[in-house]
Amino acid sequence: MQMATVHNPTRKATGRVWLITGASSGFGQALTEAALAAGDTVVAAARRPEVLDSLAAAHPDRMFPVALDVTDPARITAVVAEVLLWYGRIDVLVNNAGRGLVGAVEESTDRELRDLMDLHFFGPAALTRAVLPHMRRQGSGAIVQMSSMGGRFSFAGVGAYSATKFALEGLSEALALEVAPFGIKVLIVEPGAFRTGFAGGGALQQSAAIPAYEETVGPVRAALPSTDGKQPGDPAKAAAAILAAMEAKETPLRLPLGNDAADAISAHLHASREETLTWESVSRSTDFDD
Ligand code: NDP
Numbered sequence: 001m002q003m004a005t006v007h008n009p010t011r012k013a014t015g016r017v018w019l020i021t022g023a024s025s026g027f028g029q030a031l032t033e034a035a036l037a038a039g040d041t042v043v044a045a046a047r048r049p050e051v052l053d054s055l056a057a058a059h060p061d062r063m064f065p066v067a068l069d070v071t072d073p074a075r076i077t078a079v080v081a082e083v084l085l086w087y088g089r090i091d092v093l094v095n096n097a098g099r100g101l102v103g104a105v106e107e108s109t110d111r112e113l114r115d116l117m118d119l120h121f122f123g124p125a126a127l128t129r130a131v132l133p134h135m136r137r138q139g140s141g142a143i144v145q146m147s148s149m150g151g152r153f154s155f156a157g158v159g160a161y162s163a164t165k166f167a168l169e170g171l172s173e174a175l176a177l178e179v180a181p182f183g184i185k186v187l188i189v190e191p192g193a194f195r196t197g198f199a200g201g202g203a204l205q206q207s208a209a210i211p212a213y214e215e216t217v218g219p220v221r222a223a224l225p226s227t228d229g230k231q232p233g234d235p236a237k238a239a240a241a242i243l244a245a246m247e248a249k250e251t252p253l254r255l256p257l258g259n260d261a262a263d264a265i266s267a268h269l270h271a272s273r274e275e276t277l278t279w280e281s282v283s284r285s286t287d288f289d290d
Contacts, residue, residue: 009088014062015040017087019080021070021127022097024051026196027146027235031094034239036063043083045070045097070097070123071115080130089138092246093131095124095168096146100198101161102224103207104217108160112207120164125171132179141184142246145172149190149261152254153268157220160207169254176253185251189242190265192258194233199224233258 018035022028023044032044032055041062044052049065056063064086068079083090101108101116128143135141150158151165169188176186197203204225209217238257245255256265276283 009084009086011061011086013041013087013089016091017083017089018042018092018094019045019083019090019127019131020092020094020096021045021068021123023065024048026198027191027194027238028094028096029055030235030239031096031144031242032063034236034243035092038243040091041087043079043086045079070095070127071118073122073126076123076126076130080127084134090131090134091138091140092142092144093127094144094146095127096144097123098146100158100204100224101207102157102204102217102221103160104157104210104213105159107207107210107213107217109207112205113160113163116160116164117167121167121171124168128171128175132184135179135184136182139183141182142251143172143175143179143184143186144242144246145169145186145188147172147188147190147254149192149256149258149264151188152190152256152265155220156213157217173253185246186253187242187246187251188254189238190254190256190261191238192233192256192260192262192264193227193231194235194238194258195229195231196235199231200228232260 015038018040020028020031020042023032024046032042035042036059042064044063044065045068046052046065047067047069049067052065056065066079066082068075070076080090098120101112103112124145131141131143145168147165147169150162151169154162172186172188179186206221209221241255241257245251256262
């Protein structure tokens with residue numbers, strides 16, 4: 001993409017300029033509110049931007065809802081161009097828009113997999129590509145990737161969801177190394193269960209069930225929707241933690257959030273290390289002898 005230099009922005013930004021996707025609910029809304037409370041300017045992207053009208057009215061000149069479905073590459077290009085036309089800069093991109101999908105690998109259709117990859121991987125990758133020339137020009141910026149504890153490990157029933165978040169994490173791990181010399185930070189956020197719209201209101205999709213998977217996937221299929229409104233994680237506290245990590249001198253590459261995520265990721269890392277050590281001699285036995 002051509003690097004557009006905006007000489008005469010049409011609006012004056014207060015504080016940093018954020019572009020947050022999926023800002024109409026949950027983490028996206030909590031981050032929008034936290035950024036506004038920090039005195040920054042937020043372009044809040046949502047499929048139904050009108051949901052954000054009252055928040056925008058409460059913050060005139062600092063909060064602007066825009067229509068964006070992140071699976072629409074043309075809209076991604078247009079929205080980034082619009083923000084640059086307004087402010088001449090983007091300081092923080094938050095790739096947050098997402099949803100859950102429960103299903104055994106055999107149950108999830110090709111269409112379901114591709115749609116979720118569009119939402120969790122190709123959309124965020126396109127947004128990242130679109131903002132990078134400008135962040136490089138600025139010599140600063142932050143890209144926050146909302147992954148999941150399911151982006152670090154997986155379990156029965158969430159293979160498709162994890163695949164999309166693993167993809168985002170792999171891309172972002174390389175990205176962090178590539179853009180650090182330009183003063184750009186990358187933060188991968190790995191929440192456990194948080195009280196957002198994620199598990200309720202039809203947001204969580206379920207693949208058509210095959211009875212053979214009742215024992216392994218059935219309990220997850222039933223349990224996830226029943227967590228709605230009872231999840232331990234507080235999105236406002238998550239937003240505060242994300243801001244603190246982003247502003248830290250040494251921003252971590254990955255930030256698990258919630259006791260459930262901290263416990264499960266630690267247990268997974270431990271098990272993974274044990275397995276690596278158990279098989280280490282086999283791993284080391286496969287090089288040529290010369
Ligand atoms: P919510 O359902 O509350 O919010 C999801 C947001 O994503 C909504 O604003 C929704 O918009 C938006 N969205 C969905 N599809 C699209 C699309 N195609 N284009 C643009 N926006 C879209 O859930 P969360 O706040 O929990 O989800 C945010 C992120 O957090 C997701 O990436 C999710 O995977 C991740 N996450 C959530 C966890 C949790 O327990 N809550 C745990 C781990 C990760 P609309 O209102 O139009 O549907």
